[in-house]
Amino acid sequence: MKRGDEEIDSGFVERLAGFLGFDEERVQHLFEKIYLARNWGKHDYLFRFDKEISRIERGTVLYEKGDSFEVIMGFPKIRRAMVLDPTLKKHFSGLEKITVEEKMNGYNVRVAKVKDDILAITRSGYICPYTTEKAKEKLDLKFFDDFPELVLYGEMLGPDNPYVPKEIYGIDSVEFYIFDIREKNTGNPLPISKKHEILEEYGFLQVECFGEFPLHTAAEQITKIIRELGKKEHEGVVIKDPDMILAPLKYTSSQSNCSDLRHAFRFYNEAGRDYMLPRIVREGFQTVEWDENEAEFKKRYMQLGESILRPLRESIQSVKNGQRLYEEVRIRVKDPKTATEFENYLKRLGVDAIFEEPQPIGNEYLINIKKINKSTNDKTQAIWEGELW
Amino acid sequence: MKRGDEEIDSGFVERLAGFLGFDEERVQHLFEKIYLARNWGKHDYLFRFDKEISRIERGTVLYEKGDSFEVIMGFPKIRRAMVLDPTLKKHFSGLEKITVEEKMNGYNVRVAKVKDDILAITRSGYICPYTTEKAKEKLDLKFFDDFPELVLYGEMLGPDNPYVPKEIYGIDSVEFYIFDIREKNTGNPLPISKKHEILEEYGFLQVECFGEFPLHTAAEQITKIIRELGKKEHEGVVIKDPDMILAPLKYTSSQSNCSDLRHAFRFYNEAGRDYMLPRIVREGFQTVEWDENEAEFKKRYMQLGESILRPLRESIQSVKNGQRLYEEVRIRVKDPKTATEFENYLKRLGVDAIFEEPQPIGNEYLINIKKINKSTNDKTQAIWEGELW
Numbered sequence: 001m002k003r004g005d006e007e008i009d010s011g012f013v014e015r016l017a018g019f020l021g022f023d024e025e026r027v028q029h030l031f032e033k034i035y036l037a038r039n040w041g042k043h044d045y046l047f048r049f050d051k052e053i054s055r056i057e058r059g060t061v062l063y064e065k066g067d068s069f070e071v072i073m074g075f076p077k078i079r080r081a082m083v084l085d086p087t088l089k090k091h092f093s094g095l096e097k098i099t100v101e102e103k104m105n106g107y108n109v110r111v112a113k114v115k116d117d118i119l120a121i122t123r124s125g126y127i128c129p130y131t132t133e134k135a136k137e138k139l140d141l142k143f144f145d146d147f148p149e150l151v152l153y154g155e156m157l158g159p160d161n162p163y164v165p166k167e168i169y170g171i172d173s174v175e176f177y178i179f180d181i182r183e184k185n186t187g188n189p190l191p192i193s194k195k196h197e198i199l200e201e202y203g204f205l206q207v208e209c210f211g212e213f214p215l216h217t218a219a220e221q222i223t224k225i226i227r228e229l230g231k232k233e234h235e236g237v238v239i240k241d242p243d244m245i246l247a248p249l250k251y252t253s254s255q256s257n258c259s260d261l262r263h264a265f266r267f268y269n270e271a272g273r274d275y276m277l278p279r280i281v282r283e284g285f286q287t288v289e290w291d292e293n294e295a296e297f298k299k300r301y302m303q304l305g306e307s308i309l310r311p312l313r314e315s316i317q318s319v320k321n322g323q324r325l326y327e328e329v330r331i332r333v334k335d336p337k338t339a340t341e342f343e344n345y346l347k348r349l350g351v352d353a354i355f356e357e358p359q360p361i362g363n364e365y366l367i368n369i370k371k372i373n374k375s376t377n378d379k380t381q382a383i384w385e386g387e388l389w
Numbered sequence: 390m391k392r393g394d395e396e397i398d399s400g401f402v403e404r405l406a407g408f409l410g411f412d413e414e415r416v417q418h419l420f421e422k423i424y425l426a427r428n429w430g431k432h433d434y435l436f437r438f439d440k441e442i443s444r445i446e447r448g449t450v451l452y453e454k455g456d457s458f459e460v461i462m463g464f465p466k467i468r469r470a471m472v473l474d475p476t477l478k479k480h481f482s483g484l485e486k487i488t489v490e491e492k493m494n495g496y497n498v499r500v501a502k503v504k505d506d507i508l509a510i511t512r513s514g515y516i517c518p519y520t521t522e523k524a525k526e527k528l529d530l531k532f533f534d535d536f537p538e539l540v541l542y543g544e545m546l547g548p549d550n551p552y553v554p555k556e557i558y559g560i561d562s563v564e565f566y567i568f569d570i571r572e573k574n575t576g577n578p579l580p581i582s583k584k585h586e587i588l589e590e591y592g593f594l595q596v597e598c599f600g601e602f603p604l605h606t607a608a609e610q611i612t613k614i615i616r617e618l619g620k621k622e623h624e625g626v627v628i629k630d631p632d633m634i635l636a637p638l639k640y641t642s643s644q645s646n647c648s649d650l651r652h653a654f655r656f657y658n659e660a661g662r663d664y665m666l667p668r669i670v671r672e673g674f675q676t677v678e679w680d681e682n683e684a685e686f687k688k689r690y691m692q693l694g695e696s697i698l699r700p701l702r703e704s705i706q707s708v709k710n711g712q713r714l715y716e717e718v719r720i721r722v723k724d725p726k727t728a729t730e731f732e733n734y735l736k737r738l739g740v741d742a743i744f745e746e747p748q749p750i751g752n753e754y755l756i757n758i759k760k761i762n763k764s765t766n767d768k769t770q771a772i773w774e775g776e777l778w
Contacts, residue, residue: 082772276662305694
């Protein structure tokens with residue numbers, strides 16, 4: 001059979017159908033619609049789900065192993081509590097205690113051993129060459145020999161993260177903070193205590209754990225945590241069943257909503273409307289849940305207004321002044337070849353990016369990258385040239 | 390042929406196809422898809438376009454007349470200038486002067502003579518029984534005898550307007566302000582001078598005309614007008630070719646954007662995301678176009694933030710307190726039968742409204758109406774009951 005410009009042989013389709021428990025026709029259909037897509041280049045043995053199919057998360061990756069297949073499940077979507085009380089009591093009913101961990105604001109990545117190679121797999125199921133190099137450099141790889149059946153689920157954080165660069169965590173370049181360990185194939189997570197034990201054993205960095213809280217007082221305690229996190233511009237928390245049987249929930253700070261909005265409105269024609277509105281509505285629920293007085297409320301709506309309008313103004317003004325809109329990010333590599341690979345990778349994904357000359361720093365190279373925001377740029381420029389909305 | 394639960398006879402389809410210059414099949418298809426729909430009740434001879442089809446605007450209405458048909462074209466969509474300069478110069482290039490009229494914030498309505506009856510036709514092409522009664526009461530109907538081929542395009546304004554009630558125009562109950570006169574069938578508008586002449590002759594109220602301005606200084610002059618309108622919470626302006634050959638443009642005040650946002654965020658789950666975002670982005674363009682300093686900018690973003698967050702907070706708090714969310718509007722009728730007809734009409738349109746007991750006022754009745762905002766209400770209540778977003 002043919003999919004796009006490449007052949008998927010029918011024996012493969014048959015084996016995969018058997019493994020997934022699908023009809024062969026259904027598997028062929030997945031390939032035709034590119035819901036299931038083959039990687040390119042040296043990792044072309046890898047297939048990723050580009051859509052959620054029958055409870056297999058989008059971004060799930062699979063490949064042949066021996067007579068069968070091995071699967072690395074995607075990141076489960078974490079649902080949001082709009083208000084803590086009564087949502088936590090309802091969602092976690094039956095539990096005595098819940099665990100609260102920090103939700104860090106970085107780039108989601110799974111790291112696993114795949115056919116004797118260590119790979120960093122993005123949320124969408126791509127193999128990022130830069131993230132892979134960094135993961136190999138930063139993580140104790142012995143873990144993958146000892147536990148070849150386990151996958152690290154974490155965040156790449158820090159200023160040399162070319163996706164979500166943040167200075168707020170006091171990281172010099174990039175680090176990997178792990179939040180879950182899951183089994184291959186089933187995707188089952190380890191209980192939190194077991195996860196801590198293994199992560200400590202191998203010296204992995206892990207997202208901060210604020211501890212276990214009785215369910216009936218958790219909302220109050222999480223509110224305090226969120227207020228403190230907000231002061232540091234940190235994102236929020238993930239609230240988990242200690243046994244990792246019930247699905248986790250997330251809850252975020254106002255500062256994180258505003259920070260998302262600042263980014264979204266800077267590139268107002270790129271960011272989805274479905275991205276912006278919920279972040280605004282959350283502010284409404286939080287101010288009511290926190291029973292804010294008029295002064296607190298005023299502070300909140302000023303922050304909201306400014307988070308929206310200042311980046312909008314800056315972008316519109318920049319384009320008026322003849323500048324192009326872009327995001328500045330950077331990477332730090334030991335081998336300039338990794339930068340070239342990363343450049344090709346972004347091109348393949350359709351990202352419009354300009355890589356500047358590598359600058360030596362210690363025994364590494366810093367490379368500044370301008371990611372062009374063509375849609376907002378073109379729209380804004382057209383308006384300044386007299387086009388209608 | 391059959392459409393929904395009613396028969397459209399094939400002779401009619403044939404005649405209509407001939408009139409529109411469409412294939413019969415195409416006309417049948419329009420009926421099947423309900424892109425072309427028949428009115429109900431006593432105006433069931435009327436058909437309306439529920440979608441824009443081949444440059445026939447949505448809301449266009451037609452009916453048989455003699456051997457042929459008569460058409461009342463819909464409201465042409467007026468495009469928006471995001472910035473005045475250079476948009477006006479580009480859009481109206483070739484003109485010496487342009488006319489600036491106030492854009493009033495009411496309910497769009499066409500009034501015309503249809504088969505010896507005077508009807509008020511809504512933007513979507515329905516016949517509103519309340520608006521029709523009011524139009525007959527308020528307008529000099531001799532106009533329609535003298536000019537049966539002309540249609541008034543205007544706004545129903547004032548506090549007894551159950552769609553867009555506004556107190557800002559100093560109107561006691563409702564009034565009709567006319568902004569265009571157009572011919573039946575072609576939809577061609579009269580030149581502005583001719584329009585003024587006729588409107589004055591029959592004593593019709595008309596939207597304020599700020600005058601004609603030279604194209605090269607218009608942006609500056611309109612900016613002044615907009616600032617003044619904004620102070621009164623008025624909406625904005627429509628900028629027209631005096632001969633009505635080039636399409637008009639609209640431009641609105643910041644206060645009008647914020648007022649729209651206040652309404653939209655009060656019923657945040659009803660109002661479309663595509664409605665909110667452009668109103669926010671306009672604020673960005675206006676602050677740059679007006680070259681605002683930090684103090685002016687701060688005032689603008691505070692207003693924006695408050696316009697968004699205060700109504701959100703009020704709605705969320707109301708639902709938390711166990712109240713239902715609704716919009717309070719009212720109508721004023723001479724005959725309670727009109728209220729009953731209007732209630733049935735809203736029901737037919739799927740509007741969830743509670744009509745209170747008529748209160749006598751002079752020789753008329755005031756009837757308060759609660760329009761229920763079910764979607765926002767249910768969503769907010771679910772969240773307070775611990776549902777996830």
